[in-house]
Amino acid sequence: MKIHEYQAKEFFRKYNIPTPKEKLITNLDEVDLALSELNFPIVAKAQVLVGGRGKAGGVQFCQTPEELKEAVKRILSMTIKNLAVKKLLLAEAVKYEKEFYLGITIDRERRAPVLIASAAGGMDIEEIALRHPEQIVITELSPFLRLKSYKAREVGNVLFSDKELVNKFIEIAAKLTNIFFDYECNLVEINPLVLADRELVAVDAKIVFDDNGLYRHPELEALRDLDAEEKSELLAKQADLSYVKLTGHVGCIVNGAGLAMATMDLIKKYGAEPANFLDIGGSSSPQKMREAMRIILMDKNVRGILVNIFGGITRCDDVAQGLLWALKEEEIKVPIVARLTGTNELEARMLLENSPIVFARTMTEGVKKIVELTRS
Ligand code: GDP
Ligand code: MN
Numbered sequence: 606m607k608i609h610e611y612q613a614k615e616f617f618r619k620y621n622i623p624t625p626k627e628k629l630i631t632n633l634d635e636v637d638l639a640l641s642e643l644n645f646p647i648v649a650k651a652q653v654l655v656g657g658r659g660k661a662g663g664v665q666f667c668q669t670p671e672e673l674k675e676a677v678k679r680i681l682s683m684t685i686k687n688l689a690v691k692k693l694l695l696a697e698a699v700k701y702e703k704e705f706y707l708g709i710t711i712d713r714e715r716r717a718p719v720l721i722a723s724a725a726g727g728m729d730i731e732e733i734a735l736r737h738p739e740q741i742v743i744t745e746l747s748p749f750l751r752l753k754s755y756k757a758r759e760v761g762n763v764l765f766s767d768k769e770l771v772n773k774f775i776e777i778a779a780k781l782t783n784i785f786f787d788y789e790c791n792l793v794e795i796n797p798l799v800l801a802d803r804e805l806v807a808v809d810a811k812i813v814f815d816d817n818g819l820y821r822h823p824e825l826e827a828l829r830d831l832d833a834e835e836k837s838e839l840l841a842k843q844a845d846l847s848y849v850k851l852t853g854h855v856g857c858i859v860n861g862a863g864l865a866m867a868t869m870d871l872i873k874k875y876g877a878e879p880a881n882f883l884d885i886g887g888s889s890s891p892q893k894m895r896e897a898m899r900i901i902l903m904d905k906n907v908r909g910i911l912v913n914i915f916g917g918i919t920r921c922d923d924v925a926q927g928l929l930w931a932l933k934e935e936e937i938k939v940p941i942v943a944r945l946t947g948t949n950e951l952e953a954r955m956l957l958e959n960s961p962i963v964f965a966r967t968m969t970e971g972v973k974k975i976v977e978l979t980r981s
Contacts, residue, residue, distance in 0.1 A: 606814045608828045609652045611694045613810035616788075620780040622795075623806045627696040633677055639695050640670060649676045652692040653685045654833035656729070661685045666698060688832060699806050704797035705764060706730055707778065709746065709785045718746040718785065720778060722760050726797035752782040773805050788825065789818030837903045844896035846885055853878025854979050856901040856910040856939075858894070860885050860919045868913045871968065877976040880907045889919045894927020895934075902935055909940045909979035911971055916947025925953035932960055940978040944971035 628639035651663030704726035761771035841848030965971030
């Protein structure tokens with residue numbers, strides 16, 4: 606789960622990472638009040654959960670109240686990558702000498718959390734990696750020991766020649782590490798971390814929480830921005846289905862995560878791309894199947910649906926009932942291939958006898974058929 610810059614900055618303040626003076630506003634009328642607390646120059650920053658807001662014009666520097674009001678009006682009427690800007694962060698602009706990058710994430714190849722730092726801040730880290738790979742310093746962290754101070758010092762010594770600044774860097778890196786582990790994050794990032802008047806200040810802030818750890822931090826749920834989330838994934842969560850939207854054309858409804866993965870692999874093997882991962886779970890009901898169909902049909906990329914069920918506790922006739930229900934209520938224009946095997950397989954077949962569903966006896970046959978039917 607991603608949170609906005611202004612929310613991430615609140616975590617920074619709680620952990621005493623220096624941030625600029627800021628006020629969040631949601632409309633033009635709030636500018637005057639904000640101005641009673643902020644000094645010019647001021648940066649107005651769109652709060653949207655997508656990258657590249659700066660390039661889209663969502664970050665503007667203003668010298669006067671008139672300029673600021675113009676910028677606020679303009680940014681609040683903007684849509685950046687399909688998301689309407691509803692909130693603006695007004696920040697006292699920091700006059701700085703140099704920009705740095707500091708981030709913590711999980712490095713899957715190293716199988717470890719890593720702290721990444723660079724003296725080439727301001728750009729995306731991907732861009733730094735491309736243009737100045739020699740300027741990136743990476744050090745591994747431990748979930749138990751977190752950031753050992755000698756490691757932080759090694760990194761600090763690469764970025765700063767001044768001992769006092771190295772110490773300040775170590776402090777900030779340690780605090781950022783604590784946020785990362787305390788809240789089980791996927792990413793915490795300061796870009797840029799700026800050097801201004803012998804202080805290090807976090808001018809931007811990004812935090813992404815690991816969804817799998819959220820149940821341990823129920824208070825974070827209140828920070829969720831529903832606008833930024835895939836509607837179908839939200840519906841799936843409510844229906845207790847594991848669903849991940851992907852970009853291919855073959856919709857998949859499968860029971861069991863392992864079988865769902867294997868189905869996706871097979872679809873790729875036969876030359877197509879899955880439109881989603883969807884596991885209806887072990888003990889399914891017609892209702893779950895009905896919901897699964899509703900969710901898959903929301904995706905306009907879907908050219909056909911493969912239902913792959915290995916009936917154990919899941920009864921094939923329950924699945925068939927759900928399919929019939931969906932066929933009755935939705936106008937389905939795409940082909941459906943079903944491979945239903947196991948518990949109550951015959952009952953399922955009888956239920957679907959007069960439906961437009963194409964049957965397959967094996968998984969491979971089902972995949973081949975749906976790939977054939979969805980070929981453009
Ligand atoms: P992003 O485009 O979403 O990463 O938004 P940032 O908050 O990082 O702002 C984009 C860029 O604007 C930064 O990399 C800085 O170069 C500049 N910027 C942002 N805030 C300030 C500030 O307070 N002072 C100065 N001088 N530049 C800033
Ligand atoms: Mn930034």
